[in-house]
Amino acid sequence: MDRKLTPYVRRAQFYETDQMGVVHHSNYVRWFEEARVDFLDKIGMGYDKIEAEGIHSPVLSVVCRYRQPVRFNEKVIIIPRLKFFNGIKMTISYRILDADTGMLRSEGETQHCFINRDFKMVSLKKDYKHIYELFKAWTDYVIDES
Amino acid sequence: MDRKLTPYVRRAQFYETDQMGVVHHSNYVRWFEEARVDFLDKIGMGYDKIEAEGIHSPVLSVVCRYRQPVRFNEKVIIIPRLKFFNGIKMTISYRILDADTGMLRSEGETQHCFINRDFKMVSLKKDYKHIYELFKAWTDYVIDES
Amino acid sequence: MDRKLTPYVRRAQFYETDQMGVVHHSNYVRWFEEARVDFLDKIGMGYDKIEAEGIHSPVLSVVCRYRQPVRFNEKVIIIPRLKFFNGIKMTISYRILDADTGMLRSEGETQHCFINRDFKMVSLKKDYKHIYELFKAWTDYVIDES
Amino acid sequence: MDRKLTPYVRRAQFYETDQMGVVHHSNYVRWFEEARVDFLDKIGMGYDKIEAEGIHSPVLSVVCRYRQPVRFNEKVIIIPRLKFFNGIKMTISYRILDADTGMLRSEGETQHCFINRDFKMVSLKKDYKHIYELFKAWTDYVIDES
Numbered sequence: 001m002d003r004k005l006t007p008y009v010r011r012a013q014f015y016e017t018d019q020m021g022v023v024h025h026s027n028y029v030r031w032f033e034e035a036r037v038d039f040l041d042k043i044g045m046g047y048d049k050i051e052a053e054g055i056h057s058p059v060l061s062v063v064c065r066y067r068q069p070v071r072f073n074e075k076v077i078i079i080p081r082l083k084f085f086n087g088i089k090m091t092i093s094y095r096i097l098d099a100d101t102g103m104l105r106s107e108g109e110t111q112h113c114f115i116n117r118d119f120k121m122v123s124l125k126k127d128y129k130h131i132y133e134l135f136k137a138w139t140d141y142v143i144d145e146s
Numbered sequence: 147m148d149r150k151l152t153p154y155v156r157r158a159q160f161y162e163t164d165q166m167g168v169v170h171h172s173n174y175v176r177w178f179e180e181a182r183v184d185f186l187d188k189i190g191m192g193y194d195k196i197e198a199e200g201i202h203s204p205v206l207s208v209v210c211r212y213r214q215p216v217r218f219n220e221k222v223i224i225i226p227r228l229k230f231f232n233g234i235k236m237t238i239s240y241r242i243l244d245a246d247t248g249m250l251r252s253e254g255e256t257q258h259c260f261i262n263r264d265f266k267m268v269s270l271k272k273d274y275k276h277i278y279e280l281f282k283a284w285t286d287y288v289i290d291e292s
Numbered sequence: 293m294d295r296k297l298t299p300y301v302r303r304a305q306f307y308e309t310d311q312m313g314v315v316h317h318s319n320y321v322r323w324f325e326e327a328r329v330d331f332l333d334k335i336g337m338g339y340d341k342i343e344a345e346g347i348h349s350p351v352l353s354v355v356c357r358y359r360q361p362v363r364f365n366e367k368v369i370i371i372p373r374l375k376f377f378n379g380i381k382m383t384i385s386y387r388i389l390d391a392d393t394g395m396l397r398s399e400g401e402t403q404h405c406f407i408n409r410d411f412k413m414v415s416l417k418k419d420y421k422h423i424y425e426l427f428k429a430w431t432d433y434v435i436d437e438s
Numbered sequence: 439m440d441r442k443l444t445p446y447v448r449r450a451q452f453y454e455t456d457q458m459g460v461v462h463h464s465n466y467v468r469w470f471e472e473a474r475v476d477f478l479d480k481i482g483m484g485y486d487k488i489e490a491e492g493i494h495s496p497v498l499s500v501v502c503r504y505r506q507p508v509r510f511n512e513k514v515i516i517i518p519r520l521k522f523f524n525g526i527k528m529t530i531s532y533r534i535l536d537a538d539t540g541m542l543r544s545e546g547e548t549q550h551c552f553i554n555r556d557f558k559m560v561s562l563k564k565d566y567k568h569i570y571e572l573f574k575a576w577t578d579y580v581i582d583e584s
Contacts, residue, residue: 013322013325013326013329014164014165014170014325014329014339015164015170015172015322015325017164017165018160018161018163018164018165019160019163019164019165019166019167019168019218020165020494020496021165022165024160024161025467025497025500026161026464026465026467026468026471027464029463029464029467029500030305030307030464033305033306033307033464034305037305037306037365041365046365047306047364047365048365056458058458058504059463059504060503060504061501061502061503061504062463062467062500062501062502063499063500063501063502064499064500064501065498065499066496066497066498066499072165072339073329073333073338073339073340159468159471159472159475160471160475160485161468161471166348166350171321171351171354172318172319172321172322172325173318175317175318175321175354176318176451176453179318179451179452179453180451183451183452183511187511192511193452193510193511194511202312204312204358205317205358206357206358207355207356207357207358208317208321208354208355208356209353209354209355209356210353210354210355211352211353212350212351212352212353218485219475219479219484219485219486306456306457306462307456307462307464309456309457310452310453310455310456310457311452311455311456311457311458311459311460311510312457313457314457316452316453318453364457
């Protein structure tokens with residue numbers, strides 16, 4: 001299996017800036033989500049597929065550390081990584097880099113669990129083996145940052 | 147029936163500003179919604195009640211004219227008015243005023259129809275008489291701007 | 293001069309949906325801005341260049357008509373068009389199309405004027421001839437929708 | 439000095455929900471900011487005053503732990519607390535409670551430093567003694583949650 005992915009790239013929007021002239025810090029949490037959605041799509045288990053299985057993966061917590069501000073229209077690369085996964089809980093880490101210089105702009109993590117249609121927590125290892133195997137295989141993937 | 151309502155008041159948030167140092171123009175559309183929700187609550191037909199009846203009232207169009215910018219932490223009064231209502235379509239107009247000076251900051255309108263759970267357009271006059279009568283009664287209410 | 297541009301393409305984000313399961317109507321105003329920024333970049337007069345000239349182009353009004361909802365992760369094409377420009381005022385129209393079917397999702401317009409660093413309205417025709425000529429040339433451009 | 443404050447109260451807006459039918463997790467970061475701004479206003483050192491002194495207090499990091507979802511139109515109480523302050527760094531913690539039941543909805547923290555107009559980090563203890571004393575006095579305030 002080829003576990004090399006193209007990174008998620010996007011530009012900072014004008015409406016994402018605040019009166020300090022930089023992207024408002026709340027937006028990075030949204031950028032994490034964008035990169036997560038893109039990542040799951042790329043590994044073949046997009047939100048649509050997960051939900052078709054009756055699974056949802058809510059965010060239990062988020063942390064974001066701001067290093068350098070991003071300004072309007074700057075292009076960033078967002079690199080998610082499946083840092084931890086045991087079928088019950090999952091931690092995805094993110095690095096946001098300036099697309100031109102590669103310098104770190106911010107980084108963070110989201111923690112997730114998996115719930116079914118009755119909002120009960122499920123173990124993918126037990127009940128959704130194929131999703132479990134897929135996620136497991138991607139816990140050490142290499143993203144092409146070049 | 148007393149048709150005098152207290153207006154909807156709120157402050158401009160920091161995260162609503164953009165790098166021009168003023169509230170980003172997209173947020174006024176959200177402020178219109180806040181004032182609309184508040185208005186419907188106050189006249190006794192809040193979103194929860196409308197939805198409990200199986201009705202939803204999607205936005206067909208929005209227009210907003212920007213007069214003077216609102217800055218961070220400024221307090222505004224938002225005054226919605228049921229400008230047009232015939233049971234099938236509804237137009238709500240909005241004026242956003244500076245709470246201290248009463249000066250107009252922006253104004254606009256949203257157009258709505260009414261749909262049932264099957265996403266079919268309905269006539270409140272025909273099928274939801276009690277909602278129709280309520281909305282009709284509020285088409286000429288007076289809001290206390292003092 | 294080649295006046296054919298590639299259109300602006302983007303996906304609907306999860307955080308842009310609301311509890312009706314569709315993109316919240318306020319976000320289209322932001323998508324208009326994204327497409328406007330992209331358009332100005334592509335014709336060689338991006339926000340950075342306009343601002344380097346000491347010019348800003350505030351939004352005077354926005355109108356948006358909602359045709360069909362956009363759902364999470366759907367890809368849309370946004371087509372801005374310089375509908376009116378006389379150096380003092382400018383109207384940009386937008387069509388948002390489903391990228392797969394080409395069906396119209398929403399459409400709208402923004403009106404703009406031009407102000408200098410002292411927040412005075414300026415005539416590009418009089419004081420910024422080169423910007424005037426550029427914008428004028430793009431009032432009838434053709435975008436490649438295929 | 440009376441160190442008892444009224445808490446910050448607000449309703450969940452429709453546009454803050456996502457297609458899961460709950461407030462999107464990114465918005466809590468914004469609610470933290472709202473409560474922080476309100477808190478600083480109430481203790482007499484609002485953003486306007488801090489900025490008039492030439493000081494800005496950027497967010498270095500944010501963490502949010504989601505306990506129970508908040509739904510549209512539910513009223514929440516947000517309780518900020520000056521958890522740590524030494525004049526150079528500051529940690530504010532937040533609890534978001536359901537206004538009716540008092541049940542915890544989410545909680546988190548933001549970390550801040552203080553910078554001057556040249557974007558240099560400053561020690562309030564050294565250079566802005568009066569702000570230092572004020573913040574110090576509020577590190578153990580009691581908020582009225584009743």
